[in-house]
Every structure is written in structure tokens, then in C-alpha cells.
Amino acid sequence: GDSVTQMEGPVTLSEEAFLTINCTYTATGYPSLFWYVQYPGEGLQLLLKATKADDKGSNKGFEATYRKETTSFHLEKGSVQVSDSAVYFCALTPSGGSYIPTFGRGTSLIVHP
Amino acid sequence: KAGVTQTPRYLIKTRGQQVTLSCSPISGHRSVSWYQQTPGQGLQFLFEYFSETQRNKGNFPGRFSGRQFSNSRSEMNVSTLELGDSALYLCASSRAGTGGSTGELFFGEGSRLTVL
Numbered sequence: 001g002d003s004v005t006q007m008e009g010p011v012t013l014s015e016e017a018f019l020t021i022n023c024t025y026t027a028t029g030y031p032s033l034f035w036y037v038q039y040p041g042e043g044l045q046l047l048l049k050a051t052k053a054d055d056k057g058s059n060k061g062f063e064a065t066y067r068k069e070t071t072s073f074h075l076e077k078g079s080v081q082v083s084d085s086a087v088y089f090c091a092l093t094p095s096g097g098s099y100i101p102t103f104g105r106g107t108s109l110i111v112h113p
Numbered sequence: 114k115a116g117v118t119q120t121p122r123y124l125i126k127t128r129g130q131q132v133t134l135s136c137s138p139i140s141g142h143r144s145v146s147w148y149q150q151t152p153g154q155g156l157q158f159l160f161e162y163f164s165e166t167q168r169n170k171g172n173f174p175g176r177f178s179g180r181q182f183s184n185s186r187s188e189m190n191v192s193t194l195e196l197g198d199s200a201l202y203l204c205a206s207s208r209a210g211t212g213g214s215t216g217e218l219f220f221g222e223g224s225r226l227t228v229l
Contacts, residue, residue: 044156044203044205045220099144099168103155106156
């Protein structure tokens with residue numbers, strides 16, 4: 001079945017550091033790929049998405065590129081802020097048939113001033 | 114526009130009891146899905162409803178059930194609660210059509226269930 005693997009956290013960075021959170025997936029066909037963010041005490045919010053190979057999703061300074069050849073969708077940000085501290089989830093929805101989304105385990109990001 | 118609303122936000126039950134959680138989707142969204150989030154298992158899909166019909170179901174026992182009403186509001190029920198059912202239960206809505214969804218999910222803040 002489908003699966004999403006994320007790097008384990010927590011990831012601890014200083015403000016203005018560069019961020020990469022790795023995400024790889026296993027799925028048939030061409031799934032849609034997403035990054036969601038969960039702030040403490042809240043539900044998940046969509047951060048960015050990509051629906052086909054080589055698409056780049058971007059939002060709030062975060063970027064991720066859909067790489068079909070490496071089945072990856074790594075999240076990056078050039079300069080993190082304390083307010084970026086949260087848990088980040090990589091997810092996919094299949095390209096056809098079942099709707100059932102698959103989420104990674106989540107990566108906690110802690111940014112220190 | 115109002116987001117996804119889940120009630121109650123927090124609740125405490127004892128083993129063997131049952132619980133009903135409610136979810137009001139974003140206006141115009143016809144798909145509602147439910148997820149269980151725990152530290153050990155992460156985020157797991159429970160089921161999805163579209164136009165009052167359960168369209169997809171995850172790998173959970175029959176004690177977990179749900180329904181959707183004509184106004185798209187949804188409820189999920191867990192009967193005969195076990196300690197392991199303690200979790201954050203998240204509801205999400207989407208604009209999914211009859212062909213399924215490739216779009217984003219809009220999540221509520223969740224209902225945190227503690228089973229003693």
C-alpha cells in the first residue's frame with residue numbers, strides 16, 4: 001500500500017537558519033503531495049501542495065518540489081522564524097480509485113531565538 | 114468564512130462507555146473525513162463521508178462508526194471505549210466531488226478524548 005516516510009524529529013534550529021525536512025513516498029501512479037503544519041493545540045493546516053511531477057509548491061517562504069524520479073517531496077525554507085515552530089506532516093492522496101490519504105508521522109520543528 | 118468546527122473540544126470517559134463527536138464542515142464542502150491522532154501511531158484515517166454515504170473506510174474495528182447528515186454535518190461514534198482509544202480525533206472537510214479527492218483537506222481543531 002501507499003506510505004510516506006519523514007525524517008524523525010525534533011529538528012532544532014536557530015532563527016534564520018536553513019530548514020530541510022525530508023519526505024519520501026511509495027505509491028502507484030501519480031499521487032498528489034501535500035505538506036500540512038500543526039501548531040500546538042490546533043488542527044492541521046495546508047501549507048503547500050503539488051499535483052504532478054516537477055511541480056513546485058510554495059507558501060509563506062516554504063517550498064517543496066515533486067520529484068517523481070526520487071519519489072520525494074522535501075520541504076525547505078531559507079530562513080526560519082520562531083513562529084515556524086510546529087509539527088510538519090507530509091501526505092499524499094492517490095491518483096485514482098481510493099480517496100484514502102496517507103500521512104507521514106510528522107516532524108517537530110523547534111526554532112530558538 | 115467559518116472553518117471546520119468540532120465539538121466537544123475535550124472530553125473524559127471511562128472504559129466501556131460510548132462517545133459521540135460532532136463535526137460541521139465548511140459551507141459548501143460535501144466530503145467529511147475523520148482521523149485519529151496518537152503519539153504512537155501518528156495520524157490514521159478512520160472514514161470518509163460524501164453526500165451522506167460512507168465512501169471510504171480505514172482499518173479500524175466496528176466500534177468506530179460515523180454518519181453524515183443532509184446538511185453535510187457529520188458525527189462519529191466510538192462504542193465500548195478502551196484505554197487505547199484516547200487520542201485527538203480530527204475532522205476534515207474538502208470540496209471533493211463524486212470522483213474522489215485530489216484536493217486539500219481543511220481540518221478542525223479536534224476533539225481530545227481521554228479514556229480512564
